[in-house]
Amino acid sequence: MYPFWEVPLITSGLIIAIIASFHMLPSHLATGAFWFNYYIERQAVRDNRPELFDFLKRFTLLILIFCFVLGSLTGVAIWFSTTVASPRAISALIHNYVWGWATEWVFFVLEIATIYVYYYTLGRIDKESHLKLGLAYALSAWISMVIITGILGFMLTPAKWVETGGFFDGFFNETYWPQLFVRTSFMMSIAGIYAMIVASRLKDEALRKEIMRKAGIWGTCGMILGAIFTLWYLHKLPPSVKEMAFEEGLPYLKNLLFVAGGAYLIVGLYFIVCATVRPRALGIVSGIIMLIVLFAGIGAGEGFREGARRPWVISNYMYGYQLTGISHDVLHIENEVGRFEEEGLLKNIYWARTLQLTKEHDRFKAGRILALYVCGNCHSFEKDGIIRPLPALLSSVGVESAEDITGFMDALGDYPYMPPFPGTDEDKELIGEYLATLPKGGE
Numbered sequence: 001m002y003p004f005w006e007v008p009l010i011t012s013g014l015i016i017a018i019i020a021s022f023h024m025l026p027s028h029l030a031t032g033a034f035w036f037n038y039y040i041e042r043q044a045v046r047d048n049r050p051e052l053f054d055f056l057k058r059f060t061l062l063i064l065i066f067c068f069v070l071g072s073l074t075g076v077a078i079w080f081s082t083t084v085a086s087p088r089a090i091s092a093l094i095h096n097y098v099w100g101w102a103t104e105w106v107f108f109v110l111e112i113a114t115i116y117v118y119y120y121t122l123g124r125i126d127k128e129s130h131l132k133l134g135l136a137y138a139l140s141a142w143i144s145m146v147i148i149t150g151i152l153g154f155m156l157t158p159a160k161w162v163e164t165g166g167f168f169d170g171f172f173n174e175t176y177w178p179q180l181f182v183r184t185s186f187m188m189s190i191a192g193i194y195a196m197i198v199a200s201r202l203k204d205e206a207l208r209k210e211i212m213r214k215a216g217i218w219g220t221c222g223m224i225l226g227a228i229f230t231l232w233y234l235h236k237l238p239p240s241v242k243e244m245a246f247e248e249g250l251p252y253l254k255n256l257l258f259v260a261g262g263a264y265l266i267v268g269l270y271f272i273v274c275a276t277v278r279p280r281a282l283g284i285v286s287g288i289i290m291l292i293v294l295f296a297g298i299g300a301g302e303g304f305r306e307g308a309r310r311p312w313v314i315s316n317y318m319y320g321y322q323l324t325g326i327s328h329d330v331l332h333i334e335n336e337v338g339r340f341e342e343e344g345l346l347k348n349i350y351w352a353r354t355l356q357l358t359k360e361h362d363r364f365k366a367g368r369i370l371a372l373y374v375c376g377n378c379h380s381f382e383k384d385g386i387i388r389p390l391p392a393l394l395s396s397v398g399v400e401s402a403e404d405i406t407g408f409m410d411a412l413g414d415y416p417y418m419p420p421f422p423g424t425d426e427d428k429e430l431i432g433e434y435l436a437t438l439p440k441g442g443e
């Protein structure tokens with residue numbers, strides 16, 4: 001077991017979520033925007049319209065600065081935070097998908113190289129070659145998404161991988177194609193909004209109007225396709241996830257979908273107005289607001305995808321507390337939960353070995369270590385904790401005494417969103433004793 005990263009009030013999960021939300025804007029923009037850029041540049045070259053290059057230059061510079069500074073920083077931050085929060089889960093992913101990431105990084109390097117060359121050769125080399133550079137960027141950025149989507153999808157729906165351990169069996173899983181198409185469609189919409197924001201600063205009236213209208217059409221198409229593919233995605237979710245999200249279990253998952261749907265309607269309407277009714281009336285402020293609304297929607301969608309995985313961190317393989325829940329000969333996986341139920345979890349935690357359970361103080365420490373490992377990835381321990389505070393939740397189900405909490409450990413696995421308790425009766429007692437010392441709380 002690795003050391004545990006305890007984050008008071010909010011848990012390490014929320015730290016990752018915050019960083020990932022910041023990452024979403026630059027990363028999606030970097031992936032999607034250049035298809036629109038390519039489309040406009042092709043027109044500029046084919047119809048010989050030099051005035052469009054002014055737009056292209058502004059369009060690229062902002063991406064270069066914004067995406068490649070903020071995007072890279074937050075991307076690295078995701079690796080750091082997920083690695084300290086869930087080292088065993090990251091290790092499992094790397095063991096299976098290291099070549100996936102290696103391939104993604106090749107395209108990522110290509111992306112960085114081509115956008116710099118693209119920007120600094122704009123207007124300086126022959127137009128056809130420059131156009132190809134733009135296409136090279138758009139393609140490599142999109143291919144990095146094609147790859148990362150496989151790994152993201154794998155975490156929720158690992159498909160046949162659970163039986164075979166095959167790279168592509170998990171990569172091309174049941175939510176892969178719908179998710180790739182959803183992301184590609186919304187990528188077009190993001191490109192559309194971004195193009196509108198850049199175009200709204202153009203002085204040339206006619207040009208501004210023309211680009212606004214084109215961007216509006218891109219955005220509208222992206223939204224319509226995005227909706228269709230989202231329905232396909234939802235349809236492809238495993239029955240257990242659908243049940244947890246739509247019937248019983250975790251009502252907040254459904255709420256996230258409502259937020260995503262609300263954002264969708266607002267942005268969709270905006271595009272229709274831009275594309276058809278009054279492209280000129282819409283300016284930079286409304287564009288930025290729409291970008292934020294769209295990202296709130298996408299963020300809610302990502303939150304749904306992440307939340308729907310519970311109680312697993314990698315579905316049907318590793319639970320949220322980072323212990324494997326299946327055994328498999330071919331994959332050399334042993335069911336750790338099963339093993340710890342027999343051997344005891346505490347005995348297998350390196351820095352708890354010297355604790356003497358006959359001493360009161362050591363029992364408290366042992367209980368705290370166990371509680372962190374078993375509950376701490378998903379719950380905060382403070383009375384006024386923000387992420388699922390245990391004191392309030394335990395009080396709400398009426399288990400407050402040490403014995404009751406110990407007994408409750410047997411019920412953990414009955415919840416659709418919580419994993420079974422991975423330890424012996426002694427572990428349960430220790431956790432019960434410790435959790436009973438937390439302040440009682442909640443409504």
Ligand code: HEC
Nearest residue numbers: 310311312320321374375378379388393394397417418419
């Ligand atoms: C994989 C994540 C995960 C782990 C690990 C986990 N829980 Fe939970 N737990 C949840 C989620 C999600 C909820 C639903 C809370 C909500 O409504 O937001 C929940 C709810 C609860 C509730 C309220 C249940 C109810 O009927 O309302 C209690 C009590 C609770 N957890 C205790 C624990 C304890 C104690 C541990 C450790 C021994 C633990 N949980 C481990 C995810 C987890």
